Each structure stands twice: as structure tokens, then as C-alpha cells.
Amino acid sequence: MAGPYTPASAGLRLRATQGDARRPIASALPLDHTHVSKIDNSHERCAALGLSRIERLDFSPLGRSDLVVARERNQRLYAHAAPVMEMLYEQIVNSDSMVVLCDATGTIIHSIGDHDFLTRASKVALQPGVNWSEQSKGTNAVGTALIEESPTLVHADEHYMHANHFLTCSAAPILDPRGNILGVLDVSGDQRTYHQHTMGLVKMSARMIENHWLTDDYRNVMRLHFHSRVEFIGTLMEGILAVSQDGKLVGANRGALEQLGLSGAALRMHSLSTLFGTSVSALVDRFRSPLAQPQPVELSNGRQFHVHARFNWPVWHGMEPASSVSDVVATQEAPGVAAPVREPSARPAAASTERAGLASLITGDAQVGTLVDKIRRVINRDIPILILGETGTGKELLARAIHQDSERARQPFVAVNCASIPETLIEAELFGYEEGAFTGARRKGAVGKLVQANGGTLFLDEIGDMPLTLQAHLLRVLQERQVTPLGSAKAVSVDVMLVCATHRNLREMIEQKTFREDLYYRLNGLAVRLPPLRERTDLMALVERILERENPDRRLRLNPDVLRLFQGYQWPGNVRQLFNVLRTASVMASGDAVISRDHLSDDFIDDARQASAQRPAVAVPTPEPEPVQRSVPQDAMPASPAASLPVDEQAGRSLEDIELQSIQRAVDAAGGNISVAAKQLGISRNTIYRKLRWKTPR
Template sequence: MSTLSTPSLHIDTVLSYASDSPRDGHHEPIITRSWKRCIQDYGLDPAKPAPARFVPRQVLREHQDHADELINVARAGVEQLYRHIAELGYVILLTDNRGITVQFLGDPLDEASHRKTGLYLGADWSEDHAGTCAVGTCIKEQQPLTCHHQDHFSAHHISLTCTAVPIFNPQGRLLAVLDISALKSPPSKDSQQFALQLVKQYARMIEDAYFLRRYRDCPILCFDRSREFVLINRQYLLALDGDGTLLAANTAARALLAESGLALPESRSSLARQVRVQDLFDCEPDDIFSIPRASADQVRAFRTHRRNALFFAALMEPARSAPQAPGAPSRQSTCALDELADDDPAMRKMLARAKRLCDEPLNVLLNGETGTGKERLARALHDSGQRRKAPFVAINCAAMPESLIESELFGYQPGTFTGARSKGMRGLIQQADGGTLFLDEIGDMPLHLQTRLLRVLAEQEVTPLGGDKPIKVDIRVVAASHRDLRQLIEAGQFREDLYYRLNGTILRLPPLRERADKNYLIERVFRELCEQRQRSARIRGDAMSALLAYAWPGNIRELRNALQYALATAESAEITVNDLPEECLPSVNPRPTASSARAEVPGEGQALADCLRRHRWNVSAAARELGMSRPTLYRWMKLYGIVAPNAQP
């Protein structure tokens, strides 16, 4: 079992390897090769402090831009990995292929220590600066490793343990590095074996998810040595062209190709010979493309040419719109409902039932938290049915003063009360004749009006205030409430007979935090806002990650407000995490409070203050240098407690 070295002993050991006279044989070749590079190629000194280096905000943004698609794909894997290791004191760094940390997860209680050691967003872990370390050495060697305690080049890093695994793009070039690091750990390097295997697993998952995203429009052949696990494991992935030409391969498949003496060209336009699937397997392209119809389990066995190895393959076909059967009803009649969700199971089930009820003469009760989109669902029900050409009339029973609800709903005859219109007014119920009346927050309707509404529903006629002759109406009522109407009935605040009149069926909308299609909803709402503003914009990966991680207590209404804010304050056509409202920022990366920042302005806060001083507190000039909007800079100044001298009390 190894023990922590003293700094002086560590320095002597590093220098002995650099001079080819090692004083021990306890270090792996991958580590000692890096030590030699640090001294001979970079001119680093193991005794000299190597303080954490952070790139400026604008430079970090450029690195995140380049890694945007990867950050978006990797988000779920990084968060899942963090849940496994957070309690053990680890942080996660996702760096680009130059060693710049573009995504970070860690305990906010240890933020000061993480910043000091460089285990934080924007840190530069390239080997030529930081010396031997997991990220930098992983980039140089392009293989997984653990850099544990005295494996680090700098004596100031020997308390750290870091494990890093490379992530390659579909062409085999280094794309990123996934790293987990801890400030404290057991002295034995063997304690990190499980960490290494865990990071390898998640790096492969991220790499393959990126592969599937990049080639989602192509047939993808996935194969494995086990028939039972091919559809689950998907160890080997090949993207194909329509004639069987190999477009790309994941790491495992590239290794298999290399064993067979095959290598993919750099690009389709390369002069190198294109590789086809029949070069690897004893088959023809038609054998591959017929896999979905070849057997009951949609799996087919093939053997390689070189070693006659047996593999079981399945084909993932690109998504295509299914052809519509002759005579099938047009999707136009239900497109309004289809737009409300993507692949969330609860929404899918609810919308399937809603489609069957579009033209049924049943009143509908919508239930869900505030902001979940009850009015939009009500309108979609209306637009998807036979009443869509008739009026859709909405009233919020909670927002309208009690004194006005009765006249607004039922209308009134001329001269009914002082200040009324001389010709009277048709009420909302009568205006909805032939169509749909949407009563939002029905639980807030006064009891005496509940009685009158019950009579309207029972008799399908309405009597305006001051009138004595009922008027026939044909309406469908869709009511909504975020409150439990049964509890209101028990409390004597809602009529039970009205509840059963309204409750032809109940449709429940899940809260946004529980939905599996948050990505779809964010994109849909963002697209709608962009269309309203007649501008083109996009959400960058770091902003999307923050939006997906936020709990959204205000649901879709809060999401819309947050995106409106981002569009209003962003200076470019790209929404970044810095353009989001403060409450939407990741909880694992909270920004410091103003009180703590006033006591000590660390890291980014110090850089902000220095920039403002350089520009003599000209906020516009400082914002231009930092690549952010003036409102964003003001928010950061407030967060870090930075106050201009001429604004001091």
C-alpha cells in the first residue's frame, strides 16, 4: 500500500525519473512518461507552485460553443454519474479536447476549495500548464488513467485523486475528457479501481449517445457477441450509407475494424478506399438492411472475414414519417393535441383519451398545478373537434372580481343596473353558443353562481340578468382547477351536483418537473417566443442543461417567463446560461451570495472587479470586454457585492 509522499520526497522522485535514474519502481509508465514531458518539453518545475488557471469568461464561452452538442448530449450521463459519487466527495469535470472544463458538478459547500485547486468550471487542466494530471495526461496519451496523490507532477497537487477517460468522436478523434476528482481519498491507488471502471462506463455511454445523435438520420448497425444483449448493450456501432458504406464507428467498432485490417477514411471525399459492411462481415448489404424482417427478434448472426468471429446484429433505422393508410383520418384534426407533448408517458396516455373525447358531448374537468397548460389543453380539445369553427370563450374565475362574474357569464338586459350598457350585453355563455366555454379555476366561483351555472348545464339555456326569458345555448364546458374539488365539496365551498355535471371525464396534466419531454417543451415554447418576436435564436447546451435541471415550481408558465427574460436580455442570437434568470441556475453550482462576496471576492468576482476598474467603472465597456450584456453584468455585480465607488453610500 502506498502512502502520501512529503513534498520534498515527491520532488526528488519526479526529478529522478526525468534524469533516467529512478529512485523507485512504483509508478506506471504512463505517469513517468508524463513527468519527463513536463520537465523536458514544458520546462515545468515540480517544486514551483502551479496555481489553478481559469480562462476568461469569453474564452470559456468559445470553448463551450465548440462543445455545445456534446454538453447537450452528455448532460444526463454527467448528472447520473454525479448522483453515484457525490456522497463520496467527488466532483465531475467534463473538459474539451484542450483540457478546458466546460461542465462541472460538485458540492457547493466545498466551492472555495474546488476553485483553489482548479476543480471548477473554466479551469485549464492541459498538461503543459498543470503538469501530470488525469485530464492533461489523458489528452496526451488518449487512454484512461487514474492520477492518484504522488502521481501528480506538482507537489501542490499530491493530495488529489483524479480519474479521467477520453471520449472520442465518431471518426476516432479526441472529443472530450470525463473526469472525477476528490480533494481527499484513501492513500492506496487501488481504492480508485472502481472509480476508473465507473467513469469508463459513463464515458462510453456519453460517447455512444453522441454517436447516435450525430448519425440519427442514417441506418445504424449495432452488434454484440451475445444475441440476448445486442439490443441492450449495443457494444459495437456502425453508421451506414444506403449502399452499405461505413460512415462512422464507435470506439469498440473501430478496434474491431483495426483487427480486421480495416480503417475508415477521414471523410467521404478522401482518396482512401471506402470501407463497406461486406468488407468486415461475410454478407451483402441486403442482408444487413433486411435484418428487421429477418427473424422474430429482429436480430441476425454474421461472421467476420478475418477471424470467423460470430456476432449478432440489429439494425436501427432512421426515423421516418409513417405513410398514411388510404382513407385514414387526417392528422390535421388532432394536430393541436399532438403539439402538447412529445414522448412523456403520462401525457401520451392522457392525450390519447382526449382525442377520443374530442367530439363527445361530455363536459371535461382539467386538473393540474398552476401553470401546467390547462387553458392550452382546453383550446386544443376545442380545435381538434367538430366545434373548432365555433367560438372558444375563456374566463378565469379567480382573476375576475366576484361582482362582475355574474354579469360577464350570464349577460344582462338593457337598464338592468346603473352604468350598464344601454343595449344590454350578451354573456360569455351565450357568446360560446355552438362552441366551448372554458372556466379556469372553477373552484373559485362563488356558490350562488355555481347554482346558476348548474341550471345552465342541466337545461342548456341561460337567462340574462334582468330578463325573464331563457335563451337556448349549445355549449361544451371545459372547467379547470389546480385545487382538489372534492376537498372543496367536503368544506362546503363547492356544489357536489355541479362537480358531477362538470366531471364527464377528468384529464390530469403532470407538472413540468415530472415530464420526460422537458426538452421538447423548452424547444417548443422557445420557438413560439422567437416567432412572436420575429427573430432567430438558439439555446446553447449549458443553458439547456440548466433549464432541464431546474424544478420549475411555476411549470410551463414560469418556463415561458424565463425564456422571455433570456430573449429580452441576451445580446446575441445565442441564449447561454448567463442569460437565464438567477433562480434557474443549477443548484449544484450556485453563485455566491452578495454577503459572502462582499467579505471576499473570489475567482470570477475578482475578475469582474478588475475589469470594471480597468474601464474606470464604465459598465458598457466592461460588458463588451467580458462578452455579456449590461443587465447580465449588473446581475453579477449584485451577486458578488461589487459596488462602483461613486455609488457607495
């Protein structure tokens, strides 16, 4: 049993030890009675178990095969913890210490540390494969933290067994989002090197692992990041809540429970509305924009917090990744970072019959239909595909659709934006690197994107922005199907389906010596061009699809004025711009069934008016006979081309026939150039495509 404390000013602790006389032990530990009670309770449990302080140490760790099984069983824990352990070790290196990861039973599955101290630790079986629960090793930071389910410090003679008195150990349990213990993170060192900040580092590191686990568990649901002080959002001090679509609180990190003062079970009895007084839809509307500021919320007891919501918009609506037009801008991956491999998400019954892959891109435009047909003929034939097109036309959307329809659909889809990664880092990102390959390289190196995509699809976006010096390296990799990481002499075989995209004119770049001709022909197995939105005939089909995706619970439509505005606009930002305009309009039209000009942003209206004013006017002769009455609504076309026909040809014919013939003549006169014909008639190319598509033989 523990002996009494001397006065705090003495800075000494007296402990009775089994078989020993009472002796003073100098300690840097604060005289914390909660801590003392925790240690004394642990000693009582050990005595009750019949453990001896001087019993022979267990030097029989798990067999090699059993350790492999234990590590495989805890592979996910190791994957999240290993990089954090590396970072933690960098903070304590050369301090006679080690970092230890244990599973939920107390078995050590991984450790790193100073070589000399690892050797000393092995003499007391502090090594992988050994169980350090209280039942096995008496009072120790790992075993006691598992029992207490809280961060635990065990210093020097506080260890139950005499052999461990040279240790000082700081451990913190690692909890999953529902409060279950996943394992324990521990820093153990020579008791003479004890530092009061070690426990703080361990607790912060455990919290990092927990946050990574929560994000991984709930990447397809809404996550609320909150704190009473707005500047702490985005730090390790923030609370994180996982919220389902119906507003239930399905997970939380330790920071959330601490700030709210609730247990995991008590928290799950709440919903978003009962806890923060807000709704899922309100948060979705506010935080669709990446520029949205944290929202103030208040608990029922008056405590105030600031909340920021994060969610993957397409997956939030139960869609497969990149399965809709809105994915062009809604799935915003970090630049140069591979898109995470997602598990198939549950989809609403109404959406279960929707087309996926390339079929989802067909919305009535002949050019897109032809493009899809070409791709279907070469898919799974080991032919690289080069996607050309303006920014915002949906090149990554097409690449993902190709992947979904290929035999590699169950393997990774890795997207790399060559324009967004600094030139000095893109080689390391693509090919990977070994430890120490360059200044700032991560310990133990990193796997490159090519290796990550092995067996799946590698999408190189903006390939035209790849540095010239790197193009030769990429060409060699594609020809040899092997990657040699930076700083390594060992090549790694890779098998990927290659899809590239660019908005640049690569032929011009070849002439300017800024793009390698041999790489161009290696990438250009099949080149397809995604038409800009102004040249497509499926504008309204895209509008309907986007509105349906954005408003699954209500049917929105455009009023005639907005319809005419859309059809006459050139859409320089293409599908991405259309999506953003409609998303904003959908929010503004909350409660209305029709989108009007009042629901559009002012800058879009100004751009549309300016573009309309710059279109050349067409001289319209006034016919002498009484005008023919229009048989279609006035808003069907911005200007009627019927007046360009001779008057005698108008008599006895419907306005539709006159309009079609006028358009056909203008197109023929322009040699089939739709842009020239549109300018001559003073109407948009969309109108010409639409009218000619509706034309039927008579």
C-alpha cells in the first residue's frame, strides 16, 4: 500500500515497497492526489491478482506468426498511428526514450526509439509481441491506462514490479468515435529524463490518431468542427461531431465530449437540433461555399460555440463519386492528392435505377454521344486516352466515368493535377521517394501516385503544365512500366490505365519545344475533345439534371426570362459555371418553384447583359403584307430569323417552317459554321442546334 506524503515543500515522496524499508525517492512529479489515488488503486488490484513485485520477467513474447496476426488485426490502427508516432518520436529523439503502440489488450504491436534505450527496454520485455496489461506486468502506464480509460503517468517506483523502476511512462488510450478503446499510445524512457511536457505530447498525438480515425470512418457524412473560440477551429483543440443525414449524432472525438461535458452515450441521445438548435439543411445551405465563415450556435444551457461543417456534397446525397454533372466542381479534392477510395454508399431507392459511368454523361448532345461511343470502343484495350477541352467542361468527370466502366473499377482512381503541385515537388509526388531523398522528405519516404494507382486508373490532369524535365522521366516510366522512387535504386512494377487531360494546345507546345513530341504520341492513343457548353445542344437537359440533384425534394424550373438568358449566354466557365449559377439560384429560390432573375447573382446578370449587348444586330426588313401571327411563344428565340426570308415565301407557311428554313439557309451560307450563322442571325448557337434538332422531314 502507498505511504503518506511528506509536506509538498520537501518535494519528496515516501512509498512503502514490499520487502523494503521505507525510503525517500526524489520526484519531479506534482503532488496530485488524483494521480496518487490512481496508482494506489492499481497497486491494490495487482496485489489482489497475486502478482509479485520481484517475480521473474516474462521474456516469451508472441511467436512471429502470432505477432503478424496481431498486427494484421490492428492494421488500420497501425496505419493511422505510424505517421503520428514518427512525428512524436522526432520531438523526443536522443532522450533515452521510445514510442510504443499497443492494441486494446495491451499487446505491443509497434515501437520506435533510441537504439540504446530499445536495448535496455528489451531486457524488461518492453518490445513488440509482449503484453503489458496490468495482469501481466502490474502497474504500468499502458495497462493502467486501459483499466482507467484515461491518460496515465507511471513514474519510477510507481511501477509495481521492481524491474521496471528505471522507467517513466506516459500513456493515453486511443478511442474510436463511439468511445471504444482501440489501443494505447505510450512514451517510455529512463526515469531520470522525465519531463512534464511528455504527457501533453502523448495526449495530443493520441488525439490526432482519433481525429484521423473519425474522419476516415465518417468521410461520407457531415462533420461538424466546433470550439467556443473560433480561432481554435482546425486545431487539435476542436471538437468534431459526425452527423447523419437525418440529424443524428453518430460519432464524436474526445475534444467534442470534453467541451460538451457529455459521455458518448449521452451525446448519442441528442440530435443536431436538440444540441445546437439548428438543422442539417441549414448547415448544408450555409457551408456549400468553401468561403463560408463559422456559424455561432448556442446550447440549451446558454454556452456558445462556433461551428464549421464539412461534407462531400455528391456522396451526401447518396450518389456514387463523380456520377453527376455537379461532381465537376462538388468533389473538391486537394490539389495533387489522390481521391480517396470510397466504399459504395447506400443510395435512395429513387436513384437506384440511374445510369452510372459513361452512360450518365449522355444527355442528348450528339457530340458527347459520339465521344462516348469512341471511348467505349477502346476501353480495356490498354490504349491511353487524352481528353482535350476548355476549363470547366468536365474532363475529370469523364475520366472517372471511364474508370467506372472499365475492368479496373474496383481498383484505385488516383487523380493528379499537374498544374497545382509546385514544380519542385511534382516528381516526388508522382514517383515517390526514399527516406532522406531530399530536404524536408518524410521519415521512411512516401509512395508515389503511380504506385498508389497500381491496378487502377491514373488521371493526369493539366498534363500540358508538366515541367519539360519531368516529361522524359514520365515517358520512360510509361514505356518500361516501372517506377524508381527518388533516392532508391530499386524499381517497382506498375500497371495503370492512363487518362490525361489538358486545356492547352499540345501541338503548338510541341512546336514551341515546351512539350515532348514522343510523350505526346505515347499519351495520345485516343484523343477526344469535350465540347464547351456553348456548342452543346443539351443545355436544358443539364439544367434539369443539376436542379434535380440540388433539389431532390422539390421540382424547380426556370421562368421564360431566365430560360432566354441562359440560351443566349456563351457560358465561358462551361459546365462548372452552370453548376455554380444553378446552385446559388437553388438556394436563393428556397420556397419558390420557379427560378427568376431575382434568384441569380448580380455578376452573372451583368455578364449576360454585356454579352447580349455585344452581339451584332440583324437588320430586319418590314414586310408589306400584314404580319404573320407567331405560333410559338415570344420567348422561344431571342430574335426571329423568319424576317430574313422573302415575303412571298412566308405566305401560307407556319412560323416554325419559316424559322427553320431561314436557319438552314444561314448555316449553308456559312459553310456549316454554326458560329458564323449565329452571328448573322443574331441568335445563340444553342438556339440553332436546338431548332435543327427539332427539324422533322415534311
